[in-house]
Amino acid sequence: MSESNCDHDIDLEKLVRGQYEAENRPSENEVGGRVPDFGYNVLNREGLLYEPIVDREHLSSGGEKPNWPNDADFAVCLTHDVDEVSLYSARQEVRNTVSKIRHRRSTGQAMKDLIKGGMRTIRKTRKRQDPIHCYERWLEAEEKVDAKSTFFFMPEQTNKPHETDSDYRFSDTVIFDGEQYTVAEMIREIDARGWEIGLHPTWNTYDDVEELKFQKGQLEDVVGHKIVSVRQHYLHYDVTKTPRVHAKAGFKYDSTLGFNDNIGFRFGTSYPWNIYDLENNEKLQILEIPLIIQDGAMLRSNRGLRLNEELAYDYMLRLIENVREVGGVLTLLWHPSYIHKEPWWRLFSKTLNYLSEQDIWIGSLQDIGSKWSNKTPLRNIP
Ligand SMILES: [Zn+2]
The missing domain is CATH 1.10.287 (Helix Hairpins)
Structure with a gap:
């Protein structure tokens, strides 16, 4: 791939294959048992975190813009990680x-x-x-703009416990749509209404196929069909191991590759791509739909960007424009456990309203993934 017209020294093929990340990210032990974040990303060091440089290079070297249904300018993928069900x-x-x-x-x-x-x-x-027992509000807000999102739920059992594991069970009760449901019943109801249910596996699944299959099976038993989408809890992911683990566990779509403490393009792209297995030097049959913006990275008061609502909206508008320019996918994550924080909910509603007035195609991870795989010719990157 040509590097002409670029004012950086990044090798884009190496970037998308995850080689920079494999070389530059420290182990968890080196960063106090936490997930290393944007500070270790080569694009951040080059001041390019908010620029989809891979997509721009694709277009400037003669590549076509992705085709979205109804000739939409770009796509929006809406997601929610259900870390807690009750406060x-x-x-x-x-x-x-x-x-x-x-x-x-x-x-x-x-x-x-x-x-x-x-x-x-x-x-x-x-x-x-309980102030977060109003899951129907997410569905109602999305239905108004003709959108359906992916809800990532955690399993209730793990053989490899970690302190960040979920503390809810499928038999716990919640209030949904004004009525009492068990978590399992609510998951089935959300699924039946056409939203997607994905798996939000625990910390210790990132390198363990059997454990990941065990957790996937629990959620499949609840919904009664296959689960195809995944996002790791805490974005706990090792680019040299997790892609292979996801593929072996039978997932089709992942959306882990974003940041906890910043927003932007972790791999320089807003286009989905077949994730690369660095050990076996091959593309895997799992499509990465990268996470671009999450609520907590912008709005938490004790870590991340620590923005107020207005400034967060300005940051988002800038990234939205960058995704529009290349016709990519803007993947958003809003946590249902923060719905009681008014600025968080207002920012979600305002963003959704703004997006609904744009020429977009909007859907869940599975919607975006299947559209991309079936209709858009895959780029020659990597
Ligand atoms: Zn989580």
Whole structure:
């Protein structure tokens, strides 16, 4: 691929294959057991995080813009990671505390966790109306603009526990559409209404096919059909291992490759691509639909960009324009567990309204993925 007309030294083929990431990302142990984020990305160091440089190069070297239905300018993929189902569940708080204590090495710290967990449980049982028990609001907002998203749910069991695992069970109860449902019933209802259910697997699945299959099977038992889409919890993903694990577990679409603390194009592209297996030097049959913007990266107050609502909207408009210019896919993630935070919900509604006035094609991960695979000729990148 030609590097002409570019004012950077990035090898785009190497970028999309994940080789820069494999070379530059430190191990979790080197960054305190956390997921390394945008600071280690080669594009950030070059000041190119918000630029879809791969897509621009594709177009400037004679490649065609992707074809979207109705000749839309670009596509929007809407997603939600369901990390928690309730804010005020005492049962979930007890499970959460037990899990934390199990992962503590010191007895002193375990005691502190136990006391804190006990206090939280007492506070939570006093509350009545759970402010995130209004999942129907996401469906209603999306239905108004003729959109259906992907909801990524976590499994309820794991053989390889980690302190970030979910604390909900499929038998827990929630209020949905004004009525009491179990989580399993709500998942089936969302599925039956035509939204997509994807898997949000736990931290320790990123390198373990059997564990990932085990978790996928749990959600498939709930919905009664195959699950094809995945996004790793905490975006915990190793580019040298996870693509192969996803493919072997039978997924077709992944949308993990974005950032927790920033927004932008982690691999320099808004176009879906067949992810590369670096060990076996081959393209896999799993399509990566990269995550471009998530709510928490912009709006959390203690990490990430820490933007206010207005500035977050300005950042988003800039990325929307960049995706429009290349006719790519703008993948958005909004967490249902933050619906009680008004600026977060307002930003979602405002963005959805703005997008609905543009010439877009909007859908779930599966919608976008199947359209891309069937109708758009795959680029010669990588
Ligand atoms: Zn998550």
